[in-house]
Amino acid sequence: MDLDEITTIIYQPKNDHEPGFIYLMEAEGYHGLIPGCYLRRCKIGLSRNPEARLDNFHRNQPPCNVKILKTIYVEDMADVEGELHQQFSQCNVELIKSQEWFDFNPVQFMIVNWEFEKRSLHVFSISDLPIKLIIFSMIGLVGVGTVAGRLTSQSPMQPQKQLAK
Structure with a gap:
């Protein structure tokens, strides 16, 4: 192995334009006051x-x-994070080492x-459904299947004679 191969193995730059997580963290206990508003200091990253x-x-x-x-x-972590940072740029806290912290008032926090x-x-999982819903759905499908089976197994009805006018 030469030095370039070893360097490639050791250092592989991260690609943030791939699926992953966007998180919202809060520094608990931070109380900033704007006349009448409680601020929450949060980080979007x-x-x-x-974890x-x-x-x-x-x-x-x-x-x-x-x-x-x-x-x-999300499908593209860097794009979504960038969109959120841009959208809430007016709330950005000016820090030397980070531009990911924001002060949100209650309305901004809701937004x-x-x-x-x-x-x-949302990646759908069967565990997201309540067990009762699954059981009742299965019973319903069995019932519909039973009725449909009985209807198709009966002989076709004879056409009624038309009444003469």
Whole structure:
């Protein structure tokens, strides 16, 4: 193996234009006041593993309690994150090392949650359905099949004689 092959194996640049998660984190206990409004300090970011990102964040940042509020799975992490950052740029907190933190008032916070829901790719799973719904649906299908089977197994009806006028 030559040096170029070893470098390629060790360093593979991340492609953020692929499927993954967009997360919304909140720094708990941050209370900013704009006359009459409570602000929530939140971070919009991307990750292939949001829980590992939160752990890494706790290990490398000043001590503060940060929690993940919402994660969504998307087809292109970089595009969706960029759209959200642009949409909420007026809420951006000017920090030296990060441009992913935002201060949201209650209305803006409701809008950012709605935007997350709008962009979410829900991967449907049978476990999302209540068990009673599955059972009653199966019973209903068996019942419809039974009725349909009986109707098709009966001999065709004889045409009635037309009454003479």
